Amino acid sequence: MTDQPIAQLDSHPSPASPAPIFSGAAVVASCVGFVLIGALQALYGPAIPAFRGEFGLSPSAAGLGLSAHFVGGVVGVLLFDRLFGRVGNRLVLGSSYALMAVGAAGFALAPEWPAALAAALLAGVGFGGVDYGLNQLFAVGFGHRSTAMLNILNAHFGIGAILGPALIGVVGSEHYPAVFLCFALANLPLLLCLRGVRNEVPVPGGGEGGGRGQVLGRSLGSVLGVFVALYVLHVAVEAGVGGWEPTHLETVGYGAGVAATATSVYWLMMTVGRFLVAPLALRFSAQAIITVSCAGMTVCLLAASVPALAPYAYAGVGLFIAPIFPTGLPWLNRAAPRARRAGAVVIAASMVGGVAAGPALGKAIEWSGIRAVPLLLCGVSAMCLAATLWLIRATRSQ
Template identity: 75%
Template sequence: MAAEPHHHAQPELPPRVFSRTAVIASCAAFVLIGALQAFYGPAIPGLRPRFGLSPAAAGLALSAHFAGGVAGVLLFDRIYGRVGNRIVLAGSHLLMAAGAAGFALAPSWPPALACALIAGLGFGGIDYGLNQLFAVAFGNRSTAMLNILNAHFGIGAILGPVLVGAVGAQHYTVVFWAFALACLPLAFCLSGVRDTPREPAGSTATGARTRSLAAVLGVFVLLYVLHVGIEAGVGGWEPTHLETIGYGAGLAATATSVYWLMMTLGRFLVAPLALRYSAQQIIAVACTGMTACLLLASIRPLAPFAYAGVGLFIAPIFPTGLPWLNRAAPRARAAGALVIAASMVGGVAAGPVLGSAIEQAGIRSVPLILGAVSVGCLAATVWLVRAAKEA
């Protein structure tokens, strides 16, 4: 991948939106939302006896969380640019705190689900709000900063199950209470966040000049839905696939943890590369590598290592795509909200859709089915690259 030097005129520096303290607080907020998303699954053994739930019913907590997340993204997109950034982010933190505390206190299952939905609203507001602001606030460094920001989400997702395991699933309420308390100081550490226009100043519609805006947005949404489906699919099916092809349960679980760890590490590693290579180059290489690793995962001796490679290559796609989207469709008012909401929908839909396909084809087909989805990601990326070149 050859470097793409920036010989064109230096763009005007964007207004300073985040102080150093606000950047640190933003990364801490992403650790929290990563942990929140990861709490629900490990808490199921504690939820079931408390509320008398079946496994499927207990799993509705995560579904309520994602439903709230999608609603939060779309809701806060409506008020983003009309209400100050500090108010939007502080409100999101307070919603997460209230939802988490309510989930811990809920006397029965319906109120608990309602509280998971409320926490999800705050989750969506922070996920959308900070991703959108980082995408426009750092100029040429936005891609690097977004990868660093989203790497902290991965740290939280790794720590979440560890915390629940440390206190015991039967004491999950302690974890949710601690989470609620951790949200409160961050809600009041936002004095260093300033307001910024909805669209980055001076942007040009690189793809929308020759392709309809709807087509560009549609392909970005497709890319996000497919790659998040792969992310969730590997996380959910890797241990079962590895056990099916002869690996022990312990090794399969460890390999899956390594997959998530590599995804987090990959975002930190891409941050300096994003200062030298374009978003298009990074995502094209990422999709190619992800596809190759998924195909290699069908070879038994290579499977655990190949899945780790999938984590490394899939890592930069989500954060790197957002600045590219802002350049490709700067006049699309809700472009960022659409793709972030689509990523959440992709995570929810991956379970039943992939599960049905795998049930028909057999567990050994997992990497091949996910590889076919990855080919779709690569095709979407090639289309977007060509659209930009033709502009």
């Protein structure tokens, strides 16, 4: 593994795969699948007022819908990781899409809240399978273009996360069952595109540098542990900004409308950032991209502590944090090509990080106050940068 531009590595190309993993139609269908999982995750929040009215729920009870989704997501990642390589790729992805469809339809039609939670859990299992399966296949399936393709794939998640709440806003939260049913039906055509997915599991190591990276002077467990820490911490920053930016902006003097708009811009910039980094990933290594990303979001969070700069600084955080998740997966696969379950561990850890970030940050804010939000997140971001620098040293090229 090296910090050289990828273009310099092409003089020693790795052997080509016997057949592409995805046809053109399957690539498009995969991007549509990520729009759908982004929309699914984002649909629960805007529909909470309708949940509460229909089932007579407290705010905390209504919030269990998204919690059930995330728990199902972790289960789905770990479950389908066990199946990955034992059954064909088409069966893994097809069953994931089917579980999402059945779970979403069950959530829409559930007569009681416990049944709705069970359906959300089921949909989450399918969500986790799609998230893990496509990320894993894109990470090893496009040679030196894998990092670029992963950023494009995950950018479509952001498109779905923007469109889902917008759709609820247009039709009204009271019509959330119709939205979830439409979502369920939208999964079904993707099953027809699975013929374009190669059924056998590709061997990792066909990405940047031809899999020449290795762990030097450090145990594999230590490297995986720091990768997990990087994913948990950066998702904590991502969720922390998304959850607390509106409150912080209102506390320092901005109106509710401005705060809400600025938060939407933050999520939009995450999507834009992944599209922008795709061509850069063809020229620069994953290590370089993630280092710049961590440094940039640390500086932006420090700037967000200045009230006059805060809305713009938070947008910068979204831009810089965008490439970390998709760019880290090919790096991980090259650093630990024999650790087959490494990708599943970090993806599951990122979901756990999103769940744990809320209570942990909330407790820290109780001690320090709302105005300290950007500084608290800046500290977490600095830890991401430290983890990245450690990983660069621990996964050097021969």
